[in-house]
Amino acid sequence: MTDEALTIDDEILARARIHAREVVDEHGLELDLDAIEWAVSGRARRRAGLCRWDADREVATIVLARRAYERYEWAEFAAVVRHELVHAWEFQRFGESGHGERFQELAARLEAPRRCRSFAEPRYVLRCRGDDCDWRATRHRASEPVRTPGRYRCGDCGGALEVEHVDSGRTWNAASGYGGAKAALGEDW
Structure with missing residues (x-):
């Protein structure tokens, strides 16, 4: 890991912890911040954050995506x-x-979204090959x-799929075709 990545990760964690304290204080949220561990993922591509619960230790771990931090404005x-604090609160209480x-x-009270906007472009697009079907999905x-x-x-019309x-x-x-494309692209895969 580079010094720059460590600096960004330290910044993410510091800002997240400060914000968590502000949220708890401002909203009177009964959340034990000492029972929350924080981490940054440099690999996450779709998920901006997640909260894991270790029931044995009664500790929530909030993992935040570096790429999301780099692409979102601070407010987002x-x-x-x-x-993720809402998840931590639920884990601690229930x-x-x-x-x-x-x-x-609780998310509405804290002005937290139910879902987060994607911060990475998809690598693949699946499409229906049916003539009159516009179904598509990204992966x-x-x-x-x-x-x-x-x-x-x-799932809409039963037609065959194509991947790009x-x-x-x-x-x-x-x-x-998947194997052929992967082999043909080599390092560009």
């Missing part, structure tokens, strides 16, 4: 921190967390439908 990233009614009520990783689209059908590698524009509709 601070909202991610508040979203031992579980989700995005249900209880979550939504960041080579999931099973990306690797073997011939085994799957469109966004950076290269290469497309395939079978496992052999």
Whole structure:
């Protein structure tokens, strides 16, 4: 890891901890900040944050994505921190967390979104090959439908699927096409 990455990670953690204290104080939130651990992920591509619960230790770990911090303005990233604080609060109070009614009520009070805007461009686009169907989905990783689209059908019309590698524009509709595109692109994959 570079010194620059460490500096950015330190900044993320410091700002997130300060914001968490402000949220707790401002809203009178009964949240034990000492029972929250903080981490930064340099690998996350889709998820701006997550909250894990270690029931044995009764500790929540909030993991924040460096890429999201780099792409969002602070106000949007601070909202991610508040979203994860709601999860931490639920874990501390109830031992579980989700995005249900209880979550939504506190999230609304803290002005935390239920979902966060994507901060990374998708690597793959799946499309229906049906003539009159506009169904499409994006993927960041080579999931099973990306690797073997011939085994799957469109959920809207039942048509066959095609996958596009966004950076290269290469497309395939079978496992052999995936392997061929990957081999042809080599380091550009």
